[in-house]
Amino acid sequence: MDYQQALDYLYDFINYETLPMSRDAAHFDLRRMDELMRRLGNPHQAARSVHVAGTKGKGSTAAMMASVLTAAGYTTGLNTSPHLIDLRERIKVDGEFIAEAELVSLVEKLRPEFDTVRRQATYGELTTFEVLTALAFYYFKEKGADFQVMEVGLGGRLDATNIINPEVGVITTIGYDHTEVLGNSLTEIATQKAGIIKPGNVVVLSSQPDEAARAIESVAADREAKLVRVGSDVTWRSLEFDLSGQRFEVQGRLGDYRLSIPLLGDHQLGNAATAVAALEVLMEKGFHITADSIARGLKEVDWPGRFQVIRRNPFIVVDGAHNLESMQRLKATLEQYFGLSAGGRLPVAKSKGGVSHIDRSILIFGASLDKELGGVISELYPLFDKVLVTRSRHPRAAAPETIIGEFARQGVEPMVTADVPAALSLAKSLAGDNGLICVTGSLFVVGEAIEQVEAEGG
Template identity: 50%
Template sequence: ILSFTDYEKIPGIAYTSANYDLRRMEKLLLPLGNPHLETRTVHIAGTKGKGSTAAMISQVLIAAGYKTGLFTSPHLHTLRERIRTSGAMISEADFAALVTKLKPIVEKVNREAAYGELTTFEILTAVVFAYFKSSRLDFQVLEVGLGGRLDATNVAQANVCVITSLSLDHTEILGDTLAKIAAEKAGIIKPGCIVVSSPQVDEAVKVIRQVCQKQGARLIQVGEDITWQKTGGDLHLQTLTVKGKAGNYDLAVPLLGDHQLENAATALAALEVLVCLGAKISAQDVVQGFSQLSWPGRLQILKREPMLVVDGAHNAYSMSKLVEAIKKLFHFNRCFVIFGTSCDKDIPGMAKELKSLADNIIIASSSHPRAASASIILVGEFAKLDIKVDIIENVSTALSKALAAAQKTDLILVTGSLFVVAEAIDYVIKAGTADVSR
């Protein structure tokens, strides 16, 4: 499956129907019996928070007794993490069997190449739909891979479409304004569906409203129709009250950062829509589902002395929210930042946000093919910062040196991409030095 064209590893591919043609997905799925149309569907697009929101919705559905499939991307450690049913990752045997089953169909579609050749993500998405069909699910929760309009997941017919927080990311592919990005994300909105949107800037809201009007879709806006208030929290969880259309909910969410409260309110709004469409989800199911949530790599604490925090922030907006959360949640002396990102990201924008936080920045690259080399990052922007910058190509070596240099009162932050975060988590687990796992 990894031998095919993989746009996750090739930056800057034009986001056009010539490269992302959904008709080849339909040709691939037809011999499988159109499995993407079998199950009630929640479809989630957005720049930030879509994975967390998808996980929240899935966990509550599981708590309510529904057999639920969850498809997210990217993964931390293994491709199979992206595909889950009722919380359990697809087995190696099931994954291999489905890839084997799809092989002759993929080869036939590619031979004909009427709409271009299938990509790795498209084949993976077909594996997901086939697996979910064979699992006889009640619901499938699908996170968009890139954009929305031309994403492989967009062959599904969603009952509920969710658009999480939008900001500038993948600008060379999706567009350089929030209006253009919103138009691509809103491409998941189907005729007559119900749409839930996280709070957005006016530029994005205008586009989403226009698409909803065109498609005859009802729009629920979090922040207006659904509101929330933080009520407490510590370094393990935070509590909030969400005022939904059906009532108020007092929730405990084991994820840190104010942005996760917004994601929780967005997830709850989508769940209330599902109830309106016939799902039986009690208030207790909602409370239980949120409390049992696990979503690693997002403001995750791995160690306490020194404090070691990992987060997959990878654009200027998410980095600003991360820096804000770090300053608000933690008390520390010095801050060491281990930073690595993909070569197509807004490095200047992220560097600007980190400047106010970091006493020492260590540039490191993950082993992922799209990881920017340390020299490119350094020359590109970090050399301009009036703080100490070190270059260490290897994430594990960078983390080892930071842990050796840090005092108990210091904080180490690993960020820039989920790939860098995954390697940091692996290092800590293998070294046996983690004293916190959340």
């Protein structure tokens, strides 16, 4: 088996990243994972676990925690989804992707058990996400991981990662996403995500809408779990920022920290405070994590595709925002760093870290089929001089015609390009050297933009 054959095998399972989903709980039966883990020797029990759920910021928070644990001297696995370019991004140890040869070897080794569970289908059909989660657990065990930081794929209660009993749970900010599966209210969505709360555990809770907070508090009370609240128990304040990163302070329960991160946007400071709050829980449990390791780990964190400046002259910013809340954050960050606003350019003081002048701003937008576009588009399009609509290669990419229709309803006539490389080429000619191009709407569009710019040499 070569690497491509391994990928083909993995994608041959039921893949809800490419298929429509429903709220049918039969699609998400944890007994499948229990059976698979039993057959593999329960590799998920080999390392201490951190479990991160939420709507926004869970990947960033997970990456921050993993980076700090590595800086503290712990061998640390990080399992996230989806990937931007390379499937191996999902399975990392101490910041390094699983090697192609290692992935092939693991698939060959574990395939008999995967095939047995698939063939028997006692609890429904095995999914690609479940198989990848199992591979991550097994790989972390083989690498002798001390910690495994697991990002929830979807929801929480019935997610394949929810077979662990973590040292600390984290629920980042909750908003409306995957409503076709998780429910149409914040109460329903938050209750699903609160499904990661285990009896008696400590859970760190990022700042939440009141409705979501009440739902999580109810689940925590039922399970006699302790909540640490970011925004009250742990707070933060920004010190300074520029396009290389941010400097800030976190006031924790165990001490105060002066920190920096390379990730941009005020929302990342909230994610960092959440990570610090969770790390303090581990410190209280006796794990050796110092203020210095927190500072070093956060300074070195790598989490691409989230308000990432991938080129200058013109500036190209990529951001995986795809729902209303994340678009609002993107809008605020574009204003903070580049002075973009619906009323024209705002003055941005270079001394505060912003870019003082942008000639033209171009939006490249693509989306997935299941996304509500009206609110997302209305938040963003007024900031830009021109809108280009495109699509990724992903099977669930929305057709440009669908997206154009939504822009038209808001009085905007976008240009259409066949794919992301064509969109970037046109955008660069429109923006000029002193312009700004923002690529957003889907992590898959963002991944292809990063891939294209890297292929061109940055």
